Amino acid sequence: MTLHLVPVRFREAAAFVQDWHRHHAPPPGQIFAIGAADEDGVLRAVAIVGRPVARHLDDGATLEVTRTCSDGARNANSLLYGAAWRAAKALGYTRLITYTQDGESGASLRGANWRVVAHRLPRRGWHTPSRPRLTRGTECVARTLWEAVDAS
Numbered sequence: 610m611t612l613h614l615v616p617v618r619f620r621e622a623a624a625f626v627q628d629w630h631r632h633h634a635p636p637p638g639q640i641f642a643i644g645a646a647d648e649d650g651v652l653r654a655v656a657i658v659g660r661p662v663a664r665h666l667d668d669g670a671t672l673e674v675t676r677t678c679s680d681g682a683r684n685a686n687s688l689l690y691g692a693a694w695r696a697a698k699a700l701g702y703t704r705l706i707t708y709t710q711d712g713e714s715g716a717s718l719r720g721a722n723w724r725v726v727a728h729r730l731p732r733r734g735w736h737t738p739s740r741p742r743l744t745r746g747t748e749c750v751a752r753t754l755w756e757a758v759d760a761s
Contacts, residue, residue, distance in 0.1 A: 610647050612654075612685055614692050617644035622655040626678045632710075636675040640700075643692050645685045654679035656689035658697065661706065672697050674707035677717070686717035694721070694757035704756060711751035718755050727754040 617625075622642035623635035638659055645654040654677070661673040674693050679685040690707075697705045706726070709715050715725070729752040736742045 610682065612645045612647060612682060612688055614688070615644040615646045617642045617655055622657050625652060625655045626657070626676050629680055630676065630678045633676060640672055641696060643689055643696065645682065645688050647682070653682035654685035654689055656693050658693050666706065670702055671704040671706060672702050674705065687720035690718055690721035690723060706754060706756045708752045708754055715753065715755065722758050723755045724758050725753055726756050729754060
C-alpha cells in the first residue's frame with residue numbers, strides 16, 4: 610500500500626483519534642493537522658500538532674505533536690512525523706517535540722530521524738485539591754521526550 614499526505618481539518622483528525630487511538634482522547638486544539646491516505650483516498654492516519662503542553666516549553670518557537678494515530682497502516686506514523694517537522698519549519702518554528710509512553714518503541718520516530726532528548730519519570734497526575742482534574746488513565750507512566758532533527 611502506498612500512502613500520501615493529505616490536508617485534514619481538526620474536526621476530522623479529532624474524530625479519527627477518537628475512533629482509533631489506544632489510550633488518548635483528541636487534544637483540545639491544534640496549530641495544524643496532517644493526514645496520510647491510501648491510493649483510494651481513505652484516511653489511514655493523522656498527526657495533530659499544537660502548542661507544547663508543558664508551559665516551560667511554550668516559547669513561541671516550539672510546537673508539539675500532541676497526537677499521532679493510525680489504523681495500523683505500515684509506516685504511516687513515520688511519514689506523518691517527517692511531514693509535521695517540514696511543515697513546522699516552513700511556518701517558522703525551530704523545534705518540534707513529542708512524547709512516547711513507556712513500552713512504546715519509538716520506531717516511527719527513529720524512522721523519521723527524531724532523537725531522544727530526555728526520559729521523564731512517572732508522575733502522579735495533575736489533580737490537586739485546589740484544582741481538581743479527572744484522571745485520564747495515563748498517570749504513573751514514564752515517558753520519553755523526542756525532538757525532530759534536521760536530516761542535513
